[in-house]
Amino acid sequence: MSDALLRIKNLKTWLGSGSSPVRAIDGIDLEIKKGETFVLLGESGCGKSMTALSIMRLLPPVGRIVDGSIHLGETSLLDLPESMMRRERGGRMGMIFQEPMTSLNPVLTVGAQIAEAVCIHDARQGQSAKERAVELLKAVGIPDPEQRFGEYPHQLSGGMKQRVMIAIALAGRPQLLIADEPTTALDVTIQAQVLALMKQLQQETGMAILLITHDLGVVAEVADRVAVMYAGEIVETAPCKDFFQAPRHPYSQKLFQSIPGRDKRSERLAVIKGSVPPLDQEFVGCRFADRCDAVMTICRQQPPQWDQYTEERGVRCYLQAGEEAAVKKTGRVNDDVIATARSDTQNLLLCVDELKVHFPIHKGIFRRVAGHVRAVDGVSLAIPVGRTLAVVGESGCGKTTVGKAILQLIKPTAGQVCFDNHELTQLRGEALRRRRSDLQIIFQDPMASMNPRMLVHNIIEEGMLAQGIGGSAAERRTRVEQLLEQVGLPATAADRYPHEFSGGQRQRICVARALAVEPRLIICDEPTSALDVSVQAQILNLLQALQQELGLSYLFITHDISVVAYLAHEVAVMYLGRIVERGTVAEVLDDPQHPYTQALLSAVPVAEPDGKRKTIHLEGDMPSPANPPAGCYFHPRCPQAMERCQQVYPKAVSLSETRSVNCVLLEK
Amino acid sequence: MPELVVLWTDALIFLLIALMLLFGCLAASREYLRTPWRSVGRSRMGMGALVVLSVYILIGVLDSVHYKPLLPEAAQTAQVTHSSEVQSLLDYLLTPLREQQEKTYSSPLATHLYSKENIEQADGRMLRDYPRLKYGGAHLQNPEQEWAADVTWTIVIGVQEALLAWLSITGIVIAWLGHRSGSTFFQQCQWITSSKTDIPWRVIFSVLGIILLVAFVAANLGVKYHLLGTDKVGEDVFYQTLKSVRTGLVIGTLTTLIMLPAAILMGIMAGYFRGWVDDLIQYIYTTLNSIPGVLLIAAAILMLHVYMNRHAEEFTSLVERADLRLLFLCIILGVTSWTGLCRLLRGEALKLRELDYVQAAQAFGVRHFTIIMRHILPNVLHIVMISVVLDFSGLVLAEAVLSYVNIGVDPTMNSWGNMINSARLEMAREPIVWWSLVAALIFMFTLVLAANLFSDVVRDAFDPRIRGDR
Structure with missing residues (x-):
């Protein structure tokens, strides 16, 4: 085809040498046309990033390309000498990385870093590098570019840094922009800004974009064509629309089903059993066979061939069109469950009143207190027995601090935390220690939340020992095994180390550890955000089953609206240390009243390409909690701000028994 | 019986060794400690260095066992008296080196002193020359002619002894390894020479060979000569x-x-x-x-x-x-x-x-x-x-x-x-x-x-x- 910009043929990239190299990429073919957005979708460890690095020839030292060819236009990239390749990188191909915080050099001004790229790739007569850099900053939508030119990366927010990274990538006027999870580290409102920017830039310059992501929502938002990667192979390619209407490969189908959401409430999420197989082996049959529901005998004997059944679509599976893996469609659950959720206010388990956590800022030689970071600034919430309250907000809004303050891991500055009619903030020493078994926490990062030096058995046992429950060593052992089985792990897991488990399994161990002391409330601090979609579904299913079985209450801290819709009964939306809106899930998600909630909900990418939603774009970033704006904290970014908003913080307006909103618009 | 003397530092050294043994037992039962030490054991450079270090440690430990020797005349009588001088096991092993004191400086392997002195001849005349050493090369009749041949011969003997010792030590170790892995002696040799073993035995044996060579040559020469010369008061520098x-x-x-x-x-x-x-x-x-x-x-x-x-x-x-x-x-x-x-x-x-x-x-x-x-x-x-x-x-x-x-x-x-x-x-x-x-x-x-x-x-x-x- 003449309009193909990038052609990859049978690319194989292996990591490591010796007897069993990791076959990170095992023969992929793909073609990207000029001006299109091509999305590579897949779970972590499937070789997506390795594909990008192979194209740029920036593989880590252990990696090598063993076979295949990559053509950019007419140039064969793999045959270029390194000196020529340097011209291509940042010239015809630009790249953006996942983490904007570490991609910029902290000791150089952003202007200097852009100008450097300009000098190398776009040295022109008549226009100085600085002028071009300012022009680029303007192009990526950074306000006041002349002044930003002289600032250092730490003076910019995450979204701004990612814009600067895009500006650097654009400096060489690339024909192909490779974006490796460009928005994963950003909040939804910022993500919406960055995705919109990339789209707009593409229209202006006509460059092609290779976007790598694991988020189906992002795919729906920007993609023209999609390729699904699994275990080093591409298993399906399709135009975006067709893909969302009728995914062909069982893996793609499963991915869709495992996304949590309102409509899947109180049915178990589809789960892809197991995890991605290790890539240091030679596969005999289909790589997905072990996790596939529609597995046939032939799948295990012979690898399926690529089936290009229309010009645009292809799949690597034995299943023919039409006989898609039979998927059990459970009927929609009526909202009865949610209706009964209307809080039994008599039965409150946890009651937080005007909780404040202020961290002092020390300045000067004598370390005098110069101000306070108001991480949590007057939060009130209540959780009835057996219910789930979700706290939603962007990073930096203080939601994690709320969780830790309730647990008394951080001492609250003011306010009350009342658990089962006992005040926790006044407890000290031994009395607090005894209370600890009632409240437990599950952390975001399952890698960091277990001591790598301890056996799983000892990890789970720790709480029982500290609380002096569980009886003799033999009884504790039985209990540990029982807990492991309860969270869906074999009892033999007790004698292994955490690093031998995958991310999802580790999170299960963390759940088992929390359950060991028989808590009544578990604070889940983003327990699934470090996991892949299919694994996230496993954990969410587990949490829901445990709630039904044991009558646990959850305080679910998250930024992921779809998880909230799936699991929570009530929602509290936080902005800058305060709750701006709260109510039941149905109330808040269907009919958001606060402008911030509206913007937040509209910014969430939804996995439906047709539903062209109107996104409310918020300008700028969240202000610093050390110096919140006067009046309503949200007014500088609020599209509906009025004069009154700048003067007083709006009072809570109660809209129904369960619902209150802090906004001037609703005040009478 | 000589009387054992435990100095403060001796006690602490033995405490340290005990602690290290204890830590070794602990490390063997903890996976996170065992894995890195195993990778140390697989490293060629690490094991080579360890062999050298253990020779030093052996010398150090031998020198840390102190005692007061029996006085020779006390052996005859029933009365047991100990010398007031404290010696170590190393001193005992190096007795010839310790006791063979010259008058002053002499260069390594020398047969004469390093400075001229007045020597009284048999006929009473005074001659100013380099005097013969009391111990170093004292067995030579005519040092000028015999010295080179004697030194070479001593080295050759040392090399032969070293070879013998090396062969017997490696033989025993290889036999033990073979016994443990259930393979024949010959097979084990082949594995080691082609570096197929997990622990780099080839390196260990090579370093051990070099050390044995140096040690035996030094021991043979050291008895007859002052290997590294003597210092101002005539003490053997090698001993020091x-x-x-x-x-x-x-x-x-x-x-x-x-x-x-x-x-x-x-x-x-x-x-x-x-x-x-x-x-x-x-x-x-x-x-x-x-x-x-x-x-x-x-x-x-x-x-x-x-x-x-x-x-x-x-x-x-x-x-x-x-x-x-x-x-x-x-x-x-x-x-x-x-x-x-x-x-x-x-x-x-x-x-x-x-x-x-x-x-x-x-x-x-x-x-x-x-x-x-x-x-x-x-x-x-x-x-x-x-x-x-x-x-x-x-x-x-x-x-x-x-x-x-x-x-x-x-x-x-x-x-x-x-x-x-x-x-x-x-x-x-x-x-x-x-x-x-x-x-x-x-x-x-x-x-x-x-x-x-x-x-x-x-x-x-x-x-x-x-x-x-x-």
Whole structure:
């Protein structure tokens, strides 16, 4: 085809040498046309990033390309000498990385870093590098570019840094922009800004974009064509629309089903059993066979061939069109469950009143207190027995601090935390220690939340020992095994180390550890955000089953609206240390009243390409909690701000028994 | 029976060995400690260095078993009397070297003194010439003609003996390995020569061969000649350097043993508790760090000197006196050198206390002390290990420097520092006396190089950032 910009043929990239190299990429073919957005979708460890690095020839030292060819236009990239390749990188191909915080050099001004790229790739007569850099900053939508030119990366927010990274990538006027999870580290409102920017830039310059992501929502938002990667192979390619209407490969189908959401409430999420197989082996049959529901005998004997059944679509599976893996469609659950959720206010388990956590800022030689970071600034919430309250907000809004303050891991500055009619903030020493078994926490990062030096058995046992429950060593052992089985792990897991488990399994161990002391409330601090979609579904299913079985209450801290819709009964939306809106899930998600909630909900990418939603774009970033704006904290970014908003913080307006909103618009 | 004497440093050395054995047992049962040590065991450089180190350690341990020998005349009578002189096992093994004292300087393998003297001839005439040595090459009738042949022949005998010893040792080890893995002797040999074994036995055997070669040649020559010459008072330099091994090792190991508890405890406490505990500990070590270390050491050594002079009756022998001074040097070096490790550990503990698993433990109501022992300490152990082996060579060198400025070990004690110190004057002589300095440097260089290579391997094995890449 003449309009193909990038052609990859049978690319194989292996990591490591010796007897069993990791076959990170095992023969992929793909073609990207000029001006299109091509999305590579897949779970972590499937070789997506390795594909990008192979194209740029920036593989880590252990990696090598063993076979295949990559053509950019007419140039064969793999045959270029390194000196020529340097011209291509940042010239015809630009790249953006996942983490904007570490991609910029902290000791150089952003202007200097852009100008450097300009000098190398776009040295022109008549226009100085600085002028071009300012022009680029303007192009990526950074306000006041002349002044930003002289600032250092730490003076910019995450979204701004990612814009600067895009500006650097654009400096060489690339024909192909490779974006490796460009928005994963950003909040939804910022993500919406960055995705919109990339789209707009593409229209202006006509460059092609290779976007790598694991988020189906992002795919729906920007993609023209999609390729699904699994275990080093591409298993399906399709135009975006067709893909969302009728995914062909069982893996793609499963991915869709495992996304949590309102409509899947109180049915178990589809789960892809197991995890991605290790890539240091030679596969005999289909790589997905072990996790596939529609597995046939032939799948295990012979690898399926690529089936290009229309010009645009292809799949690597034995299943023919039409006989898609039979998927059990459970009927929609009526909202009865949610209706009964209307809080039994008599039965409150946890009651937080005007909780404040202020961290002092020390300045000067004598370390005098110069101000306070108001991480949590007057939060009130209540959780009835057996219910789930979700706290939603962007990073930096203080939601994690709320969780830790309730647990008394951080001492609250003011306010009350009342658990089962006992005040926790006044407890000290031994009395607090005894209370600890009632409240437990599950952390975001399952890698960091277990001591790598301890056996799983000892990890789970720790709480029982500290609380002096569980009886003799033999009884504790039985209990540990029982807990492991309860969270869906074999009892033999007790004698292994955490690093031998995958991310999802580790999170299960963390759940088992929390359950060991028989808590009544578990604070889940983003327990699934470090996991892949299919694994996230496993954990969410587990949490829901445990709630039904044991009558646990959850305080679910998250930024992921779809998880909230799936699991929570009530929602509290936080902005800058305060709750701006709260109510039941149905109330808040269907009919958001606060402008911030509206913007937040509209910014969430939804996995439906047709539903062209109107996104409310918020300008700028969240202000610093050390110096919140006067009046309503949200007014500088609020599209509906009025004069009154700048003067007083709006009072809570109660809209129904369960619902209150802090906004001037609703005040009478 | 000779009377056993346990000096302070001896006791501490044996305590250290016991601790190391205990730690070995502990490491064998913990996966996170066993894996890195196993990778040390697989490293060629590490094992080569370890063989060299263990020879030094063997010499050091032999020199740490002290006793008072029986007086020869006491053997006949029933009355058991012990000499007041304290000897070590090494002294006993090196008796010929120790007792063969010349008058003054003689160069390595010499048969004559290094300076001319008036010699009274049989007929009463005085002749000014280089006199024959009392012991070195005394068996030669006509040194000028026989010397070269005799030295060569002695070397050849040494090489033969070394070969024999090497063959028997490797033979036994290979047979044992073969027995353990259930393969034949010949097969095992083939594996080793083609480096197919897990532990690099080929390297170990090669290094062992070289060491045996040097040792046997040195032993054969040492009996007949002064291998590395003699010093000003005619003492054998080779004997002195061997005796210095213990001093170097004691300084390198005991200092860490003394500073380790303080550094670990204070560092972790400062990082874990923060607040006023942190302020206090930081205050202590920044203050200590701002005093020049040499000054502190000089002050402490002088104080000890005064004390020992006032209470002379408490120190029955010269060896005990020197030993106490050595111990004090270790302590004061420990006091000045714990701050670096402490600071490292404080930083690490600051990081660890924020980790989720420490927070989870706090949420369980686990006590602070238990958290420190269970969660923090095992996760900083690699830093401790790395800094201990890295510090070792630095401390050996520090001893040399301190003795050179006369605030190191007792002047009567053999140490490389003292040898280098005395070499200051020898270098000024014409013709210069170079062998003391060179001997000390060779021995010290070998030890420090081996220790550095070994510590490099240990660091690579324990550093979690490097571990993943291999």
